Amino acid sequence: MTAPVLSVRNLVTEFDTRAGTLRAVNNVSFDVQPGEVLGIVGESGSGKTITGFSIMQLLDQPGKVKSGEILLNGKDLNKEDSRELRKLRGDRIAMIFQDPMMTLNPVLRIDTQMIETIQAHRNVSKAEARQIAEDALAQVGIPSPAERLKTYPHEMSGGMRQRVVIAIALMLEPDLIIADEPTTALDVTIQSQILYEMQRLLSDRNMGLIWITHDLTVVAGLAHKVAVMYAGRIVEYGSVNELLDAPAHPYTRGLIDSIPSNASHGKRLTQIPGMTPSLLNLGDGCPFRPRCSKATDACAVDPDEHTLSEGHWVRCHNPVLEAKG
Amino acid sequence: MLAYLIRRLGQSFLVMAVMATIVFFGLYMVGNPIDLLINPEDDLAAQEEAIRRLGLDQPVYIQFLQFLKGVATGNLGVSFVHNTPALELILSRLPATLELAFFAMLFAVLIGIPLGMFAGLYPKSPGSRIIMGGSIIGFSTPNFWQGLMLIMLFAVFWRVLPSGGRGETTELFGVPVSFLTLDGLKHLILPALNLAIFKISLVIRLSRAGTAEVSLQDYVKYARARGLSEKRVVGVHILKNILIPVVTVLGLELGNVIAFAVVTETVFAWPGIGKLLIDSIGLLDRPVVVAYMMLTVFMFVMINFFVDMAYSMLDPRIRIKAGKA
Structure with a gap:
């Protein structure tokens, strides 16, 4: 074991x-x-x-x-x-909260919140961090991630927001x-979409x-x-x-x-x-x-x-x- | 957006017209400026000549019509006392008041927001209790008394700052200002602080309430769960969310600070429009008072307008609604 x-x-x-x-x-x-x-x-x-x-x-x-x-x-x-x-x-160690409507800061854009997370842990430039964020959004099945990055949380549906939060959790490959x-x-x-997505993402990660x-x-x-x-x-x-x-x-x-x-x-x-x-x-x-x-x-x-x-x-x-x- | 702007301008013209009417007749009822302006030792012919020159021999409605005629051509009347156009007189004094108001607001923001946020983050610490106690004193003691205390402490007792006047001024874009010389800056500190005390107290209360509320939100906890530094959580995630009420109130207060710096300017002998207003009311110098009031209304309207603009910059959710409306 x-x-x-x-x-x-x-x-x-x-x-x-x-x-x-x-x-x-x-x-x-x-x-x-x-x-x-x-x-x-x-x-x-x-x-x-x-x-x-x-x-x-x-x-x-x-x-x-x-x-x-x-x-x-x-x-x-x-x-x-x-x-x-x-x-x-x-x-x-990452956490996904219960209510996606309340989890993301309403006055900051998605990219701001993703990039600040990456830069809090990795020594990368803003452009590199943006690329990581974009890839992470694409992985959780968000269409046109580059544009989505520039939106505010209230412009997304609950399911989309929870995908963003999951993307943030997976982004830095936590243990x-x-x-x-x-x-x-x-x-x-x-719910079933998100569960399916979770299963898919977990299968190839340890x-x-x-x-x-x-x-x-x-x-x-x-x-x-x-x-x-x-x-x-x-x-x-x-x-x-x-x-x-x-x-x-x-x-x-x-x-x-x-x-x-x-x-x-x-x-x-x-x-x-x-x-x-x-x-x-x-x-x-x-x-x-x-x-x-x-x-x-x-x-x-x-x-x-x-x-x-x-x-x-x-x-x-x-x-x-x-x-x- | 354009329709909104035009409606807004129309409203403000209406308010200015009503204001001018009330002040014009109000001052007419307060007293007769002739009693104060005419030298009683002059002979009768000279006195009548003076009265005619000021237009005070006409019945009041004729005087009012003449005033309106003047306004339509951009002439707000000539000061009875100084014999210069009222608007010109006010504008010559305005920079001093604006400088004072600007620094008072700067103090309110730079002192009020950090203290308020501290009190909101650590409500039980002794520091917070002192801050909140101080803000109650700032709120509840009369402003002129605060001014006198400041003079007593800093000018009389410790002798570190001058008690009144504007000090040495230099020209900035052709306008005399104090803050660019050391002497002027010293003269500026006390009156600006006195004018700011009430605003500081207000901002402390607003930021404390906002911080206490926002700190409990999921997105703040989530920001911490993402491993952001405390500096970033407080300085970006919390601060940006509490700024909306603070900006609203400060915007409204900015008008107040400019228009009603009367007390501070009197106590500290600051040669601004507040002092001019007091002197003019004392001498029943009607054109100056009316012009002052109209300028004040105009200022409030403009400030409210800019506050609305600032909102949409702070809160993306408002931006969207405004775009659709």
Whole structure:
């Protein structure tokens, strides 16, 4: 096995608020291998976005990485100073944000924003940088990139803007890209275009990708590994096939069952009862307990990781063991 | 665009006409200039001769019609006191005021924007508290008192700057200016600063609010995620987005600064149009006051026009709309 691009070990991220300390990411560990896509799935508030921003070291106040290691190519990002982090961001580790309408600066032209990114990391002339930017736009399927470069973000559609953002992410050939729900704000046809484009671009590059989403169907088509997050922790982790075919955690199973499909046609849609718990008063034990149909007295004690098979583990006392059917 | 320009010009002529009418009759009601202008020791014939020469023997509507006739031929009347054309008199004093106003605005921008941005970026630092406290004092204490304090500190107490007058002037394109000589510059600093205090406070507040708002936007976080230097993020991505409200307000304030430099010019004995206006009102020198008002209105109209132009340069989104309209 090659060395992972990214190795997150026991990551804890907390927000010190007036109401108390909020543990948004709780003891999270995972690896991303070169060329591998890791899907992080969870409901809103499960800590998936905060995990992404923790890796980028771009948490908003009062968020703080409390403990753990974030090793990018063996370098712990928690220990780097801001100068070193600035050099890594955008160059070795790039991020794609959720809402393409809000991501690009409205008062700066596309070329300004692309060229400044290149020049922040590479010692090239403006003309060379422009050429790199133009090639990057062409690669993500933007027609007449030279003209597009001279436009402002508001002159483009959402899909086009997200392509620009993806082009910026790929432009400097980073080792890792973190994509935070990049297709959520787009309509379905554009979403599938972008996903197709992503798959095409990833196939000939050896970069790691973390795809943060609440949409399991997107993960099914794109990811190699999946981590399901609930209330700040990973509750199930495994390869995409195993996890989707034999979801072991009741929560994962609930997520899969919530997707309307042909099989459920005419029947009432299944849903997970209740809501994501407040991170302020989680109490002891499994945080999913109040919503779980399989909860027993044992669940009052926090469950450990149970390995089900090679590379597939679940954090549950009563995992669902029969295959999905 | 041309239609817009013509409409704009038409509006401004209307405003100028209404303004001139109000001021003309208003001053007629305030008092009779004859009482102040005629030497009571002259014999009756000489007095009547003087009154006739000034046109003050006619009924007021005839005087007004004659004034309108003059305006139509570009003649705004002759000063009762100085016996020179009113417009010429004002224009001869205008450079001093313009110089003062220009430097006041320069102070407002160069001091106000950086301080405001600092307060917006680090709202909890002690520096920010001092800045915001200072801006409240700048807002709420009367301008003449601020002027007196400046004179007391810099001219009386520390004896580093002169307390009044224009100092040594040199000719620049045939116009006397102060800022090119060391002595003139020293004379300029205090009055310009006094005129600027209110504007500095205003700009601080505007830039702080803008910076606090813009800093939270996704595109600022994204700029950091691309590894741009903090200098670039603050100096380009944030600054360009907060400039629109600042330019609007400063544009409007520029008119104010020129038109109402009265207090500062009086306190610092600065020989500009503000001082001329005060003297003229005191002597009921109607042609000068009316000409001053008309010039002021004209100036406001022109400034608003240029502010509109500046917007479209700052915000590409406005540019597009204007192009379609």
